[in-house]
Amino acid sequence: MSYLVLARKWRPNCFADVVGQEHVLKALINGLDQDRLHHAFLFSGTRGVGKTTLARIFAKSLNCEQGVSSTPCGKCQSCLEVDAGRFVDLIEVDAASRTKVDDTRELLDNVQYAPSRGRYKVYLIDEVHMLSTSSFNALLKTLEEPPPHVKFLFATTDPQKLPVTILSRCLQFNLRRLDISQISGHLCHILQTDNIAYEEDAILAIAKAADGSMRDALSLLDQAISHGAGHVSYADITGMLGTVSQQQLDDLVTALIEHNTADILAQSSRFAEQGRDFVALLDDLMLLLQRIATVQMVPELLLTETDSPLLTHFAQQLSPDMTQLFYQIALHGKRDLPYAADPRSGFEMTLLRMLSFQLAPVDVTAIDAPLAAASPSKPDNVTSTTSSAKKAPTTSAPEPVSAPIVNPTKTTDTVQTDSPKPIEPPQELGSTLTHDNWLDTINGLKLTALARQLADNSAFVQFEQGKITLSISPELAHLASPKPIERLTAVLSKHLNQDVKLQFQENAAGESATLATERAEQAVIDQEQAKQAIANDPAVEALKNAFDARVIDNTIKPVK
Ligand SMILES: [Zn+2]
Incomplete structure (x- = not known):
């Protein structure tokens, strides 16, 4: 039994089977069905998006023995020959290999003759921008007065290189990359x-x-x-x-956030053992950082299926400044990778550089008493960084700065504290759901990004006879779509060790507690405490005095 590669076996045979490119399909289908077809089409777009496929279906539509239509029969001799790639009136030319004017002449000399089998001759000229100037001139003459039985389909990855005279005689379509x-x-x-x-x-x-x-x-x-x-x-x-899994990438970012150097080096060693591509790894890391930065700027952004399930969590753990800095370091690291002694050492240096900008964990015993007293419930030794302090961490050598700015963005906490939510779920939670344990329960569940959004914004109403009723505010009701509901149902069923059903009802915003509202309220409290801590911080006071600096309130960010 011979094996047919998927790309050939699944090449679409009719317009209905083509994936994407709806705008092009619509124009071609309407033209065919109303018999009002332009004589020259230009398809621009990258490789593998369906240019040749469209041309073949188009040739079939024009030459089907049942008549011209957008739905060729697929059974007549003409249709079968096009499908088999041996229809004489479909002339496929790769301009990249036939750039000379003689080649084009030979091709165009035959244009005037009637088609041998079908109604139309269809010329598909791929990579048309590769033709020479004289070839374009020869082609232009034909395009100015095309014989009625000829259709031209030009395909190019680089439409900018085509002469305007050719462009203006074509109906142009940009074939999109498929999402x-x-x-x-x-x-x-x-x-x-x-x-x-x-x-x-x-x-x-x-x-x-x-x-x-x-x-x-x-x-x-x-x-x-x-x-x-x-x-x-x-x-x-x-x-x-040679890529890493989402889980591996998440582990890497987690280690960065936790400033866990040993773990980062261990992970790097595993990547090397598994033969991972370090360039691709930095690419993936940058893509994740870009998503983190986006969520930080646009918190209401809808997450996609390809997003890390920890994306929102990372966006909360990492400060926006640090996210930008990590991205920049990753970008430079990738650029410099070819110059590193080997890819692995270049990769590790990139990550170590990130860590060197991330403030190291501080021992709680080193905290000054006045500061600790200032925020008893949150022993986060709030450390301030300034743009100049990053380069010169001491205040002993003041630079001649006219208006220095204290920009306290980072506080660290490895310190035992009761405020942050645990990342890992508690292993044993009650086998039932109540108002009291709802928030802790969903906080501990491992959920995909969309299901997480749904759970975080849902309030508990009741749990009776296997049916969990939740409420969600009308403006967030779109989160309760079938797929996330299905995921959440599955995870809750597993957690509760019984098959449950979810039912949603609309609720006025803020009527009942959701994880999202609770976090928002906690954020306000944290912010206030951070401001207090900065106000009482002797180091900040020293900077203010030494540099005549002032604190910009809206740059203060509490650290989880
Ligand atoms: Zn047919």
Whole structure:
């Protein structure tokens, strides 16, 4: 039995099967059905987004023996020949290999002759921007007075390089890169049809790596199927792509936040053992930091399926300044990686540099008594940093700065404290849900990003006979969509050790406690305490005196 690669087996045979590119499809379908077709189309777009596929379906639509329409029969001789790639009136040319004017002449000399089998001759010229100037001139003559039986489809990855005279005679379409959900949706459909087991995370990882190209996604999937002997698993994919898993990336950021140097070096050693690509690793780290920064700026941002489940948590743990700094260090680290002695040492230096900017944990016994007394419930020794203090941490050598700014952004706490919520869930929670344990329970659950948003914004109403009733404010009701509800139901059922159902009702905002409102209230309290601590901090006082500095209130941030 011969094996047909997925990209060929699943090449769409009709417009209805094409994934994405709706704007182009609509124009082509309308033109075909109303028999009002332009004679030249220009498709721009990167590789693997469907240019050749569209051209083939288009050629079939024009030449189907049943008549011109957007739904060719797929059964007649013409349709079958196009599908098999041997229809004489579909002329495919790769301009990258035929750039000479003689080649173009030879091609265009035949344009005037009627099609041999079908109604129309369809010319598909790929990478058309590669043609020489004289080739373009030859082509332009034909485009100015095209014979009625000819249609041109030009494809290019670089439309800027085309002469304006050609551009102005074409109907232009920009084929878009496919997004992750379009690619993953198609891959899942294929795997389900072919009865191949897969893990959803694995498909998302492939869709991400394909970078907008369905063809690349399908060949990665081909590899993955043979790699995993018929089963597509996340571990296999990350191994195959040399990428790290979301969990590994989350562990790395957690270690950075916790200033855990030993753990970072241990993780780096594991990455090296597993043959991970350190450039890709820095890319993934930057993407995660970019998402963290985005959530910090736009807290109401809706999280996606590809987001880390800990994204919101990271956004709260890391200060925005530090997020920006880490991103910058990662970017420079990636740039300098080729100059490092080896990729691993370059990667480790990048992470160590991040740590050197992150304030180290401070021993609680070193805290001055007045400061500790100032905030008895929160022994967070609030440390202030200034932009100049970062470079010169002592105040003994004042620089001639006219208006220095005290910008206390960072406080540290490894210190025993009762205020932060534990990251890890308590292992044993009650086997029932009540008003009293609702917040602790959901805080301890491991949830995907969307389910987490839903849980955090839901208030407990009652739990009776396996049915949990929750309330959510009307403006957040969109969070209660089927998928997150399904996830939350599954996790709660597991936690409560029984099959439960979730029911949502609308509620006035703030009527009952939700984790989100509780956090917001706690944030106000924390902020006030941090302000107090800064106001009473002798180090800040010294800086004020030495530099004639002032504290900018809205830059004070409490540390969790
Ligand atoms: Zn047909």
